[in-house]
Amino acid sequence: MKRWNAIRGALLMGVSVIALSACEEAKVDALVFESLEQCVADPSMTRAQCETTYKKARSQHAAVAPKYASQADCQADFGAGRCEQAPYRTSSGGSIFMPLMMGYMMGSLIGGRGSMVSQPLYRSARNPKTFRTADNRAVGSTTGRTQVARSATRRPSFKSSTIRRGGFGASGRRFGSAST
């Protein structure tokens, strides 16, 4: 049961993770394009590759883009004329808004077994040159072949529009610790 090194690693981890993400996060290769046309114009890409990956990114867009209950809130984050209505409704029938897809990125997803995967990209009002993933990770402003932080190539999470919170927790307030 000797495991000196392993446990030391565990104890120091809090420190090392922070240091790594601040200045040393590993970069990975990726391709970034503003549009399908820009991709097709790239000599290293075939039209078929561009169309497949664009379609993949496009099909994720509505699910993974950040969601807003009002056009104004969305535009405050993404800029005037940069938002659209999402293909969803709130339970009371209200509209939901999301930013326009401003580009897409392809690369090997972590754990994606090397296959070409792609995801939509966005640009914020505050920093309109920089592309961001749907999970708000910056991927730089370079188009074409580039390098991005490894964490930016993670599969983006689905974004929804929360209609209610607080439906869990009542028993905890009554009974206290959940530990046994």
Added chain:
Amino acid sequence: MQRIPVTERSDLARAATEHGLEFLENKGITGWDESAYYQFSSAEIKEDLDGPAEEVEGLCFQVVERAVNDETVLRRLGIPENFWDYVADSWRQGEKNLYGRMDLSYDGKGPAKLLEYNADTPTALYETAVFQWEWLEQATEQGLIPGGCDQFNDLHEAIVETIAHLGIDGLAHFACNQDIEDDRGTLEYLEECAREAGLETSLLTMEDIGIDDQERFTDLDDRVITTLIKLYPWEWIMAEAFGRHVPASGVRFIEPPWKAIVSNKGLLPLLWEMFEGHPNLLPAFFEFDSGAAALAGTYVRKPLWSRQGANIEIIEDGKRLTRNDGPYSEEDYIVQAFHPLPEFGGNYPLVGCWLVASKVAGLCVREDRTLVTGKDARFVPHAMLD
């Protein structure tokens, strides 16, 4: 098995600070006592604890197999009817379990007896995996314990390794009760293990969880929750307002829903009914079953879901010998044969066997000054020496 008094490490206050544990002047670290340690031989651990704990978990799985095919069993366990299919499906689809702690009464002589199985929200994880290991290292360095002492403790590695192989895709959310520091500490440690396993993680409270109009659960950034590692028991989740949305939510829960069957003290009479006479089991019955009369004399009453010893009573000749107060008195009870914890100078140690992915991965000993291990129990480190 011996209880050996030992000098405390010289810098206990600092150790507490480093690990985020509460330290009180003159009282030491809350819930921790290193003025003694328990020494086990490797044979005691291997033959009396490790082997039996894995075997008993195998029996527990047979109880689950029976329960998911028998609605009367699910009803007796108090599992709400709208969760029967959900629980059964999670078992049939082989949803993986992460961890649990089996509490055993063991005195180093006779067979260890299962008192209960904390299979859903076990506590003392960090103390077992990290803090008692550091005690072993430092107590050895400072010459407080004999050189060559080892510890039965692979818990940290086992948790990391198991999480890495749970097949979690995308962001893993971690949630517990708000305002309970101990629970949060345990959860933060689990989150750290998951990061070490390469997962992307996010921590929130159960209160924070939201729902969208498609019955999907969301976090505070409106991200849809796909995996939830929870330190919040299934019976609470099932009873609460959002509980009815759980089966359709598409969330993968860890521990999985079928743990509701084994983390329930109704497991104990079911085990006895199916495997009566097994050396590591105690006679146990649902309170109003005819068989319960067999427990004449002294026996123990336990609510189906009490935590940390709350509402557990020892009954002697029809009279209540001891009772821990608590909020669980409205539940159904089970009764279990009285098998007192061994006594070492006024201390009653309860041995906890940690199971990770159904393999024993470590040991902890918690002591109380009463026969029912409760909220005031202290973690006492152990060493393995032949």
